[in-house]
Structure formats: structure tokens, C-alpha cells
Amino acid sequence: MLQQTPVTRVIPHLAEWLDRWPTPADLAAVPPGEAVRAWATLGYPRRALWLHAAAVEITERHDGVVPSDVDALLALSGIGDYTARAVAAFAYGLRHPVVDTNTRRVIARAVAGQAEPAPPSRTRDLDSMSALLPLAVTDAAVFNAGMMELGALVCTARNPRCDDCPIQSACAWRRADYPPYAGPRKAVQKKFEGSDRQVRGLIMAELRATRHPVTDAEITGLWPDSPQRDRALAGLLADGLAVATAPGEYTLPHE
Numbered sequence: 537m538l539q540q541t542p543v544t545r546v547i548p549h550l551a552e553w554l555d556r557w558p559t560p561a562d563l564a565a566v567p568p569g570e571a572v573r574a575w576a577t578l579g580y581p582r583r584a585l586w587l588h589a590a591a592v593e594i595t596e597r598h599d600g601v602v603p604s605d606v607d608a609l610l611a612l613s614g615i616g617d618y619t620a621r622a623v624a625a626f627a628y629g630l631r632h633p634v635v636d637t638n639t640r641r642v643i644a645r646a647v648a649g650q651a652e653p654a655p656p657s658r659t660r661d662l663d664s665m666s667a668l669l670p671l672a673v674t675d676a677a678v679f680n681a682g683m684m685e686l687g688a689l690v691c692t693a694r695n696p697r698c699d700d701c702p703i704q705s706a707c708a709w710r711r712a713d714y715p716p717y718a719g720p721r722k723a724v725q726k727k728f729e730g731s732d733r734q735v736r737g738l739i740m741a742e743l744r745a746t747r748h749p750v751t752d753a754e755i756t757g758l759w760p761d762s763p764q765r766d767r768a769l770a771g772l773l774a775d776g777l778a779v780a781t782a783p784g785e786y787t788l789p790h791e
Contacts, residue, residue, distance in 0.1 A: 537549060537550055537553075539583065540579065540580070541578050541579055545578070546578065549575070549578055552574065553574060556574065557591075559600060560590075560591040560594040560595050560602065561595045561600040563587070564594075564596075567789065567790035568588040568589070568776075568788075568789045569787065569789045569790050571585065571587060571588040572584045572740075572744070572777060572789065576744065577741075581740055581777055582775055582776075582777065583614060585614075585775075585777065586613045586614025587614060590614055590615060593611075593612050593613060594612065602623060604623075604624055604627070604630060605624070606620045606621060606624050606632060609624065617635070617658055618634065618635060621634045625676070625677055625680050626680070626681070629674070629677055631669065631677075632680075633662050633666045633669050633680070634665070634680040635661045635662060635665050637687070638683070638686070638687025638691075639665060639680075639683040639684055640653040640656070640661055640687075641653055641693065642686050642687045642691045643664050643665065643668070644709075645707060645709035645710075646691075646703055646706060646708060647668075647708060648708065648709075649709045649712045649715070650709065650717055650719065651709060651715065652717045654719050654720055655720055655721065656722075665683075668683075686701070686702070686703070690702075698710055732768050732771070735758075735761075735764055735765055735767075736771060736772055738758045739755055739758060739765075739769055739772060739778070740772065740777065740778075742754060742755065743777075743778060743786065743787065743788050748787075749782065749785035749787050750786050750787070751785055752784040753784075755769060769786075773786075776789055777789065
């Protein structure tokens with residue numbers, strides 16, 4: 537839920553989600569469309585489908601218990617390196633490097649002396665964090681959490697609080713007098729207004745707002761550009777976020 541979504545927006549959705557589905561089996565017992573509906577405006581609604589699929593897999597393969605093994609976690613739908621290692625480290629206390637945007641930034645500055653990290657690289661990022669991780673299991677868990685907090689609260693992307701940083705004396709970027717970043721950058725995401733993402737969001741909002749099929753006529757009224765509207769709807773159908781229940785009628789999956 538936190539992927540590219542502010543914590544303040546996530547907290548109420550998470551609380552409602554856990555009240556409704558406290559275990560994987562509870563979530564697995566409902567149609568995937570209910571998960572998409574509950575996901576509401578968190579963005580990237582395919583994550584709701586993946587989370588529902590993972591709940592089904594946990595129920596069927598692991599007797600309803602979230603596995604602790606990283607490889608078993610990675611085998612679940614929608615689970616990547618960060619989530620798998622975060623579950624293993626924070627839920628089960630195992631020693632694994634956990635890498636997120638904040639830890640990557642701290643490592644880039646404190647270790648590499650760069651103002652910001654290079655674009656993500658699974659192997660490089662995990663190796664960089666592994667090289668710093670304490671050997672003791674309990675220390676490793678604290679270190680993972682501390683790196684995340686340091687990046688989120690002190691070593692921020694904009695206006696870092698360097699004078700308050702507990703590792704300021706060891707920071708290579710500070711010692712180098714804060715050189716600007718000159719390396720490769722991630723591709724900039726296109727603006728939301730007028731994009732296919734916006735049109736997909738409008739159609740998804742219409743599907744979530746009713747338990748009856750949404751018609752072509754209703755979707756036509758959501759956006760004036762016919763080719764873009766058709767492209768957005770086709771994408772939702774291909775992703776499994778919408779289902780055609782009859783010619784010209786659509787619902788969330790399995791409703």
C-alpha cells in the first residue's frame with residue numbers, strides 16, 4: 537500500500553483492510569473484486585489483485601500462514617525483493633538486507649559520496665546493504681529499520697538535516713562538501729493529467745462505485761477522447777481489473 541502512496545493516506549485504508557480481512561484466509565475467501573474495491577484510491581490497483589492472489593496462495597500452499605523463507609515469499613504473486621525481505625526481517629526476525637528508496641539514498645550519500653542513488657539495481661543494491669549489515673540477527677533487524685528511518689526523517693531527498701545526522705562524521709558526501717549528482721537518472725514519469733492513467737482511474741472509480749454492471753454509455757461519458765478511453769478500458773480488461781459480463785457491460789472481477 538505504501539508504494540508511491542503517502543503514509544497518511546495508507547493508514548486508514550490499512551486499518552479498514554485488517555479489520556475486514558485479518559488473515560490471508562479471510563481475504564482469499566472473497567472475490568478479487570472486493571479487494572480491488574477496498575483498495576479504493578491507493579493507486580496501482582493491480583496490487584490489490586496480486587495481494588488477493590497471494591492470500592489464496594498462502595492459504596492453499598502454506599495452510600494460511602505467511603511463510604518466513606525469502607524464496608517462498610518471492611514465489612507469491614506480486615511479492616518482490618523488498619517485500620519478501622521485509623517480511624522475513626521484520627515479521628520473523630531473520631537476517632536479510634532490506635532495501636527501499638530511503639536506504640538507497642543513505643548508502644549513496646554516506647558510502648558512495650553521491651547526492652542521490654543511481655537507478656535501482658537489484659544485485660548492486662542488495663550487495664551494498666549486505667556489506668553494511670551486522671552479523672548478529674537482532675542487530676541486523678535494528679540496522680535495517682534504522683537505515684529506513686534515517687533516510688525517511690533525516691537524510692531526506694530534499695533539505696536533508698545533516699547537522700542532526702547521527703552518522704555525519706562518517707558521511708562521504710558531507711566530507712566531499714556535498715557535490716551534486718552527475719550520474720544516470722531514472723526516467724521521469726509522465727504527468728498524470730490527461731494521461732491514460734487518469735482515464736483508467738476514472739473508469740475504475742465508476743466500477744467501484746456500483747455493484748451493477750457499468751455500460752459503454754456510462755464509460756463514454758467519463759472522457760471525451762474515444763481512442764484514449766477505449767485504450768484505457770482495453771488495458772483494464774487485459775490486466776484483469778475489469779471483466780466484460782455481457783456485450784457493453786463491465787464489472788470488477790468476479791462480481
